[in-house]
Amino acid sequence: MIHCYSSLCGARFIEKVQQDIPGHGVKEQLQNLCNVYALYILHKHLGDFLATGCITPKQGALANEQLGKLYAQVCWSLFLLLVSLF
Numbered sequence: 341m342i343h344c345y346s347s348l349c350g351a352r353f354i355e356k357v358q359q360d361i362p363g364h365g366v367k368e369q370l371q372n373l374c375n376v377y378a379l380y381i382l383h384k385h386l387g388d389f390l391a392t393g394c395i396t397p398k399q400g401a402l403a404n405e406q407l408g409k410l411y412a413q414v415c416w417s418l419f420l421l422l423v424s425l426f
Contacts, residue, residue, distance in 0.1 A: 353377070372414050379407040 354374050361367040382389060382403050389395045395403070 369414070369417055372410060372417070376407065376410045376414055379403050379410065383407055 357367065357370045357374055361370065382395075382400070386400050386404075390397060390400060
């Protein structure tokens with residue numbers, strides 16, 4: 341049940357991010373956050389997805405690798421944002 345709720349929340353957020361968003365680079369960063377959220381949910385419930393055959397172990401490993409890369413990218417963007425405020 342929680343997977344459905346998480347998917348619904350993610351889908352609604354993605355829907356909103358696809359609209360016009362003012363500000364240079366804001367939409368791109370929000371899209372990155374959407375991807376982080378989706379991959380985090382996959383990572384968090386990886387056992388369930390593997391058990392049901394929705395994804396393969398190789399796909400799970402690739403998703404986890406991509407999540408790490410996105411974390412680094414988002415953290416760097418947040419750092420630059422904070423530095424620009426001072």
